[in-house]
Each structure stands twice: as structure tokens, then as C-alpha cells.
Amino acid sequence: xxxxxxxxxxxxxxxxxxxxxxxxxxxxxxxxxxxxxxxxxxxxxxxxxxxxxxxxxxxxxxxxxxxxxxxxxxxxxxxxxxxxxxxxxxxxxxxxxxxxxxxxxxxxxxxxxxxxxxxxxxxxxxxxxxxxxxxxxxxxxxxxxxxxxxxxxxxxxxxxxxxxxxxxxxxxxxxxxxxxxxxxxxxxxxxxxxxxxxxxxxxxxxxxxxxxxxxxxxxxxxxxxxxxxxxxxxxxxxxxxxxxxx
Numbered sequence: 001x002x003x004x005x006x007x008x009x010x011x012x013x014x015x016x017x018x019x020x021x022x023x024x025x026x027x028x029x030x031x032x033x034x035x036x037x038x039x040x041x042x043x044x045x046x047x048x049x050x051x052x053x054x055x056x057x058x059x060x061x062x063x064x065x066x067x068x069x070x071x072x073x074x075x076x077x078x079x080x081x082x083x084x085x086x087x088x089x090x091x092x093x094x095x096x097x098x099x100x101x102x103x104x105x106x107x108x109x110x111x112x113x114x115x116x117x118x119x120x121x122x123x124x125x126x127x128x129x130x131x132x133x134x135x136x137x138x139x140x141x142x143x144x145x146x147x148x149x150x151x152x153x154x155x156x157x158x159x160x161x162x163x164x165x166x167x168x169x170x171x172x173x174x175x176x177x178x179x180x181x182x183x184x185x186x187x188x189x190x191x192x193x194x195x196x197x198x199x200x201x202x203x204x205x206x207x208x209x210x211x212x213x214x215x216x217x218x219x220x221x222x223x224x225x226x227x228x229x230x231x232x233x234x235x236x237x238x239x240x241x242x243x244x245x246x
Contacts, residue, residue, distance in 0.1 A: 058187050065138055066145040073149020077157070081150075085157045109232035117224045124189055125217050133193025137186040144182075165242070172238045174230040181223040188216045 077085060120140075127136035155163030192213050 058190070059183070062141050062183060062186065065141040069142040069145025069147075070149035071145075072142075073146035073151075074153045076146075077150050077153040081154075082157070085154050106232045106236075110228050113231045114224065114228040117228060118221065121185065121220055121224060124186070125220070128189035128192040128213065131193060134190045137189045137193075141186060169238050169242045170235070173234055174227045177223065177227045177230060181220070181227070185216065185220045185223075188213070192216075 124133075124136055124140060127133045152164055152167050155167050157163075159166065192209065
């Protein structure tokens, strides 16, 4: 369509800037990338972890798994294990009478605790070299919570409140070391397992990652030695005075 020789197709209609009172005139509109709003972080491979308010911290996730396992352990004993708890001799007067006359051999207890802790740690550490490391770490956290829930529920049903105190005394002081050390080691195992398809594919970064993971193993073993020492040589001093009052 033409108006006095002017073709309307050649005319580009643009909106006029509208001045707001008390504000500067708006410049040309900026083009935003699709799927991204100004001031909002992008959702890359770890986008969900980068959004404030949505990110679940590793500490919170491990704590959630542990508490879930603890609740499952309590539920299992409360519903399915009542007869087993009442029929077992564990935490009974007969058990404590034998336990009080038991002579502690710290060196044997040290070797037993160290062997048990090291075997579990090495299996988890080796799992971290595969894509199944995170699953193993999460499963172990859930299992530890369930085991603690079963133990404390059994003690509470057999002895009442003193049974819970006994469980706490039985974990001192080595659990003060084991808890943060276990969290640190499990977190490193998950990090190593998650890098199998990225950093380990490159020679330089992969070599640094492996050296760092080997250092984790060495430091973890040293922590287990210290924990086994506390468990075998120091823990009896916390446990024996309490047992005499039962």
C-alpha cells in the first residue's frame, strides 16, 4: 500500500519513549538471553545447587540421611523387635555382672577396633575411585544411623534412661573425633566419585585429584589410629565408673 508514493512496507514503527515523572528516560531495551533473568543465576550442571534458598548443603544432606536411618532403627525395634529385646541377655543384669569382672586388654581392643575401622574405611575409599562412591557413602551414613537407633532403643527398653546414658558414655571420647572425621572423609569420597567423568579425564587435573585423594587416605588412616587409641585406652575410664553405679 502506498500513500503519495511512499510504500508502507519501508516504514518501521517504533514505540516512543514514555518519560516517567521523576525518573530518567528509559534507554533502548536490552536483549536478555532465553531462560535467564537479570539478577538470577544460571542453571548449569550444578544450577540447582547454586540457587540461594534451594541449595542443600552436604552437611545437611548427610545429617538428614543419618537421622532418617536413626528413625528407621527406632521404628524397627519398636515395631518388630520387642520380643528379641526382652529375650536377649544383652544389657541385662547378667551381662553387666560378667562385664564388671572382665579384664580389659587395651592392646587387643586397639587392634580389634583398628582392624574394624580400617577395613570399612578402605572399602569406602576404594569405592570413591568409581562412580559408586557417593552411593556407598550415603548408604553407610544411613546404616550408621540405623545401627545407632537400634542400639539406643534396645538400651532404653532394657534399662530406661540409664541405658541411653550408657550409650553416650560408651562413645566417649572417641566419637568426638570419629563424627567430624567421618563427615570429612565421606564428603571427600563423594567429591572424588563425582569427578570421575570430568577432572580425571584430563591428565594434569586428574593427577592432582588422585594425589589429593591419596593424601586423604593417609590422613584418614592417622585419624583412625588416634580414634582406636581413644576407644581402647581412654574409653574404659569413662565407662567403668558408670558401670559401678548400675
